[in-house]
Amino acid sequence: MNRALNIAYFVDPSLDRDRNKLVETLKRLHPSDIAETIEKCDFHPSLLVEILVQTGSEKAYDAFSQLSIETQQACLSCADAQTMLPFVENMEPDDRVDLLKSVDEDIAESILPLIAQAERNAIRRLWQYEEGTAGAVMTTEYAMLSQSISVAGALEKLRLQAPNKETIYYIYVTDDQRHLLGILSLRDLIMSKPQVSLESIMQTRVISVSHDQEVEQVAAVISKYDLLAVPVVDKENRLLGIITVDDVIDIIEAESTQDFQRMSAVMPFEENYFKRSLPRLFWSRFLWLAVLLFTSLLSTSIMEMNAAVLHQMVALAFFIPLVTGTCGNAGTQSATMIVRAMALDEVRLSDFGHVFRRELVMGLALGFVLGLMTYFRVFLQDNNMLLGGIVSAALLATLLMANLTGALMPLILKRLRLDPALTAGPFIATVIDAAGITIYFQLAIWGLKFFG
Amino acid sequence: MNRALNIAYFVDPSLDRDRNKLVETLKRLHPSDIAETIEKCDFHPSLLVEILVQTGSEKAYDAFSQLSIETQQACLSCADAQTMLPFVENMEPDDRVDLLKSVDEDIAESILPLIAQAERNAIRRLWQYEEGTAGAVMTTEYAMLSQSISVAGALEKLRLQAPNKETIYYIYVTDDQRHLLGILSLRDLIMSKPQVSLESIMQTRVISVSHDQEVEQVAAVISKYDLLAVPVVDKENRLLGIITVDDVIDIIEAESTQDFQRMSAVMPFEENYFKRSLPRLFWSRFLWLAVLLFTSLLSTSIMEMNAAVLHQMVALAFFIPLVTGTCGNAGTQSATMIVRAMALDEVRLSDFGHVFRRELVMGLALGFVLGLMTYFRVFLQDNNMLLGGIVSAALLATLLMANLTGALMPLILKRLRLDPALTAGPFIATVIDAAGITIYFQLAIWGLKFFG
Numbered sequence: 061m062n063r064a065l066n067i068a069y070f071v072d073p074s075l076d077r078d079r080n081k082l083v084e085t086l087k088r089l090h091p092s093d094i095a096e097t098i099e100k101c102d103f104h105p106s107l108l109v110e111i112l113v114q115t116g117s118e119k120a121y122d123a124f125s126q127l128s129i130e131t132q133q134a135c136l137s138c139a140d141a142q143t144m145l146p147f148v149e150n151m152e153p154d155d156r157v158d159l160l161k162s163v164d165e166d167i168a169e170s171i172l173p174l175i176a177q178a179e180r181n182a183i184r185r186l187w188q189y190e191e192g193t194a195g196a197v198m199t200t201e202y203a204m205l206s207q208s209i210s211v212a213g214a215l216e217k218l219r220l221q222a223p224n225k226e227t228i229y230y231i232y233v234t235d236d237q238r239h240l241l242g243i244l245s246l247r248d249l250i251m252s253k254p255q256v257s258l259e260s261i262m263q264t265r266v267i268s269v270s271h272d273q274e275v276e277q278v279a280a281v282i283s284k285y286d287l288l289a290v291p292v293v294d295k296e297n298r299l300l301g302i303i304t305v306d307d308v309i310d311i312i313e314a315e316s317t318q319d320f321q322r323m324s325a326v327m328p329f330e331e332n333y334f335k336r337s338l339p340r341l342f343w344s345r346f347l348w349l350a351v352l353l354f355t356s357l358l359s360t361s362i363m364e365m366n367a368a369v370l371h372q373m374v375a376l377a378f379f380i381p382l383v384t385g386t387c388g389n390a391g392t393q394s395a396t397m398i399v400r401a402m403a404l405d406e407v408r409l410s411d412f413g414h415v416f417r418r419e420l421v422m423g424l425a426l427g428f429v430l431g432l433m434t435y436f437r438v439f440l441q442d443n444n445m446l447l448g449g450i451v452s453a454a455l456l457a458t459l460l461m462a463n464l465t466g467a468l469m470p471l472i473l474k475r476l477r478l479d480p481a482l483t484a485g486p487f488i489a490t491v492i493d494a495a496g497i498t499i500y501f502q503l504a505i506w507g508l509k510f511f512g
Numbered sequence: 513m514n515r516a517l518n519i520a521y522f523v524d525p526s527l528d529r530d531r532n533k534l535v536e537t538l539k540r541l542h543p544s545d546i547a548e549t550i551e552k553c554d555f556h557p558s559l560l561v562e563i564l565v566q567t568g569s570e571k572a573y574d575a576f577s578q579l580s581i582e583t584q585q586a587c588l589s590c591a592d593a594q595t596m597l598p599f600v601e602n603m604e605p606d607d608r609v610d611l612l613k614s615v616d617e618d619i620a621e622s623i624l625p626l627i628a629q630a631e632r633n634a635i636r637r638l639w640q641y642e643e644g645t646a647g648a649v650m651t652t653e654y655a656m657l658s659q660s661i662s663v664a665g666a667l668e669k670l671r672l673q674a675p676n677k678e679t680i681y682y683i684y685v686t687d688d689q690r691h692l693l694g695i696l697s698l699r700d701l702i703m704s705k706p707q708v709s710l711e712s713i714m715q716t717r718v719i720s721v722s723h724d725q726e727v728e729q730v731a732a733v734i735s736k737y738d739l740l741a742v743p744v745v746d747k748e749n750r751l752l753g754i755i756t757v758d759d760v761i762d763i764i765e766a767e768s769t770q771d772f773q774r775m776s777a778v779m780p781f782e783e784n785y786f787k788r789s790l791p792r793l794f795w796s797r798f799l800w801l802a803v804l805l806f807t808s809l810l811s812t813s814i815m816e817m818n819a820a821v822l823h824q825m826v827a828l829a830f831f832i833p834l835v836t837g838t839c840g841n842a843g844t845q846s847a848t849m850i851v852r853a854m855a856l857d858e859v860r861l862s863d864f865g866h867v868f869r870r871e872l873v874m875g876l877a878l879g880f881v882l883g884l885m886t887y888f889r890v891f892l893q894d895n896n897m898l899l900g901g902i903v904s905a906a907l908l909a910t911l912l913m914a915n916l917t918g919a920l921m922p923l924i925l926k927r928l929r930l931d932p933a934l935t936a937g938p939f940i941a942t943v944i945d946a947a948g949i950t951i952y953f954q955l956a957i958w959g960l961k962f963f964g
Contacts, residue, residue, distance in 0.1 A: 222699060222702065246698055246702070284548075288681075305758075309760070324848035333858050334863075345845050349878060352837065356833055357834065363833075380832065381836060393778050393801075399772075404769070411786075422793065425794055497833070
C-alpha cells in the first residue's frame with residue numbers, strides 16, 4: 061500500500077528535463093503521496109513551490125495542505141503572497157489559522173488582505189480560541205440547514221453547498237440564531253420520503269462539545285460514540301463549527317507521541333525525527349538529562365553520608381542496583397498503567413481509594429515474593445543471613461513505596477491540573493532511587509546495630 | 513459531555529421497583545452510555561441480560577455490542593442461546609466472530625445453528641483470518657453495486673440495502689466476480705445527475721488493503737489518506753470486506769496501550785484496569801519484574817568480581833547510581849524516539865546509517881557536556897581528580913553506548929521481525945546498567961593502576 065516514491069531522489073529538479081519528469085509523475089499521485097514525496101526530497105522551498113505550481117490546481121493545493129507546518133512556513137516565507145494565495149485559501153480553516161499564527165506577522169499581513177472578506181471573518185473568529193481546545197481545531201465548513209425544509213429541499217441545498225463543505229455526512233439543523241436544534245445523517249436523508257420535513261426526522265438529542273473543551277476530551281467523545289464528526293457549540297448552544305474524525309485520529313496520535321516523549325524525559329516536540337535539527341534535539345534531551353543527573357546526585361549524597369556503613373560492609377554496595385532497579389521498574393509499571401487507564405477514562409480522580417487499596421495489596425505481594433527470591437540468592441551465594449535480611453527487607457519496603465507512588469502520583473498530578481504522564485517518566489524513577497537508597501541504608505544501620 | 517450514570521449504583525436491581533426505574537433510565541440513554549453504565553454496575557451476567565432484554569430491542573442490542581468482550585462472554589455463558597440470539601445477530605460480523613471464537617465450543621455451537629444460513633457462511637469466512645490481520649477486523653456489511661446502473665438506480669438500491677450496512681458513505685463498484693472496479697462516495701452520488709452511470713463517475717484508482725496486511729498498516733493508510741473506510745481485497749483484487757474509521761481508532765488506541773505496556777514491562781493485557789483481577793495482574797507484572805531482577809544480578813556479580821577495587825576506593829560506589837541512571841535515561845530517550853518515529857513511519861529500516869550517524873554525534877555531545885558537569889561536581893566536592901576522571905570518562909563511554917543501543921536496537925529488532933517497542937522497556941535499561949558498571953570498573957582499574 062505504500063506508494064511513497066523513491067524516484068524523486070534520482071532527479072535533479074534544477075534541470076528542466078528532470079523537473080518535467082518529476083511533475084508528470086506527481087500529477088499521477090494522490091495528494092497525500094505528493095506531499096510525502098516532496099517532503100522527503102528536501103527541496104529548497106522556492107523550488108518546492110515552483111514544482112507545486114507546475115503540478116497544478118486542486119491536487120497541488122490539497123498536497124500543500126498536507127505538508128508539515130514547518131515546510132508550509134518555509135514556502136510562505138520565500139514565495140510571494142499572490143502565488144501562495146490559492147494554496148492558503150484551499151486549506152481547512154483551522155489549519156490555515158494555525159499556519160498564519162505561526163509565520164512572521166508581516167508575511168501573514170501580506171496574505172490576509174488578499175483573502176475574501178467572509179473567509180477573513182472566519183479566520184478572525186478561529187484566531188481567538190486557545191490552542192488545545194475544541195475551538196482551535198474545529199472547521200467552520202459544515203452543512204447547516206433549517207428545520208422547516210423538506211428532505212427533497214435539503215438534498216437540493218446540499219448539492220449547492222457541498223463543494224465547500226468538509227463533510228456532508230452529518231447535517232446540522234439550526235434556527236436563524238444558529239442554535240443547534242438537531243442533527244441528521246446523510247443516510248437518514250437518503251432513507252426518508254422526499255416530502256417530510258427535517259424537523260420530523262432529525263435527532264434532537266445531539267452529542268456536542270463546548271468550544272473550550274480540551275481536544276483529548278473531544279477525541280474521547282468521537283471514539284466512544286463512533287461518530288464521523290461532532291458539533292462544537294458555545295455556552296448558548298449556538299453552532300460554531302465541527303470536528304471531523306480524521307482530525308481526531310491526528311489528535312490521538314499526537315497525544316500518544318507526547319505521552320511517549322514525556323515518559324522518556326524528552327521535551328515534547330512535534331517535528332518528524334529527521335526534521336528536528338541536531339542542536340534543537342540536543343536541548344530537548346540535555347535539559348532533562350541534566351535535571352535527572354542533579355536529582356541522582358541525591359543518591360550520591362545519601363551514600364556519602366553513609367560511607368561509614370559502606371566501609372563496614374562493602375557488600376552492601378553490590379545490591380544497590382538490584383533494589384533501586386527493581387523498585388524503579390515496579391513504579392514505572394504502576395504509573396504507566398494508571399496513566400494509560402486515565403487517558404482511556406477507565407480510572408478517574410474519584411477512584412483514588414480504590415487504586416490505593418489495589419496497589420497496596422499488589423505492592424505487598426510483589427515485594428514479598430521478589431524479596432524472598434532475593435533473600436535466597438544472597439543467602440545461598442554469600443552465605444550472609446544479615447545481608448540477605450537487609451536487602452530483602454529494603455526491597456519489600458521500597459517496592460511498596462514505589463508502587464504506591466507510581467500509581468497515586470498521576471492522580472495527584474491530575475488533581476493539581478498537571479500532566480499525569482510526567483509521573484511515568486524517569487524523574488519519579490530517580491526520586492524513587494534516592495528514597496530507596498535511604499531506606500536501604502537505614503535498614504542496614506539497624507541491622508548492623510542489632511544483629512551485626 | 514460525560515453522561516455515564518451514577519444513579520445505577522444506588523438501585524438494587526434485585527428489587528422489581530428499582531429495576532424498573534433503572535430500565536426506564538437506560539431507555540433514555542445512548543447505547544454507548546447504556547453499555548458504560550451497566551458495565552460499571554458489576555451486575556451478575558444473568559441479571560445483566562435480563563435488564564438488557566427489558567430495556568428492549570435495537571438499543572439494547574447496540575449496547576450489548578459495545579460491552580467488553582469479557583462481559584459478552586459471561587452473558588453468553590449464563591443465558592440460553594435463544595435469548596442471546598438477537599444480541600449476537602445484531603453484532604458487527606468481525607466482533608461476532610471474535611466473540612464466538614473466544615467462548616467455549618459448546619456455547620458457540622448452541623448459537624451457530626440458530627443463525628441464518630447466509631450469516632453463518634459469513635462467519636465461517638471471517639473465522640479463517642489470522643488475528644491482527646485486516647481480514648480479522650473487516651466487516652462484510654458494505655454497499656456494493658455494479659457499474660452499469662445509474663445514479664438514480666444506485667440511490668434506490670441503497671435505500672433498500674442501507675438498514676443492514678455499517679456504512680453507506682462509500683459505495684464499492686464490482687463486477688459479478690466481486691472484482692473491485694471502482695469506488696464512489698455518497699457525496700459523489702448526491703452531486704451527480706440521476707441518469708449518469710456509476711461507471712462514468714466512479715474513481716478507478718482505489719486505495720485498498722490486502723486481507724493479510726497487519727491492522728497497524730491499515731490504520732496508517734486510513735490516517736494518511738483521511739478515509740472513512742478502506743476496502744479489503746484478496747490477491748485477485750476481489751472485494752472481501754471493509755474496515756471503517758471507528759474500528760481504526762480502536763486499533764490505534766489498543767496499539768498505543770500495548771506499546772506503553774511493553775515499555776513499562778507489563779505483559780500486554782486488554783481489559784480495563786479495574787476489570788483485570790489482582791492475581792492475573794500480579795502475574796503480568798511479576799514475571800517481568802523477576803526477569804529484570806535476575807538480569808540486574810548481572811550488575812551485582814560484576815561488582816562482586818570487582819570487590820577489591822571497591823575496598824580500595826569505597827567512594828567509587830557513590831557514583832554508580834549516577835552513571836547507570838543517567839545512561840539508562842539517555843538510552844530510554846533515544847529508544848522511545850526511534851520506536852515512536854518507526855510507528856509513525858518517519859524512520860525505516862533503510863535509515864539505519866542515518867540514525868547511527870545522528871545518534872553517534874548526539875551521544876558524544878551529551879556524554880561530553882554531562883561528563884564535564886559530573887567532573888566538576890566530583891572534583892569540587894570530593895577534591896579527587898582521579899575519581900572525577902574515572903566517573904566522567906565512564907559516563908561519556910557508557911552514555912555513548914547506551915544512546916546507540918537505544919537508537920539502533922529498535923531497528924535491529926524490526927529486522928528480526930520482533931516488536932521494536934521491547935527496546936524502550938526496562939530490559940534494555942537493565943542490560944545497559946550491567947554494561948555501564950563493567951565499563952566503570954574497567955576504567956577504575958586502569959585509573960588506579962596508572963594514576964593511583
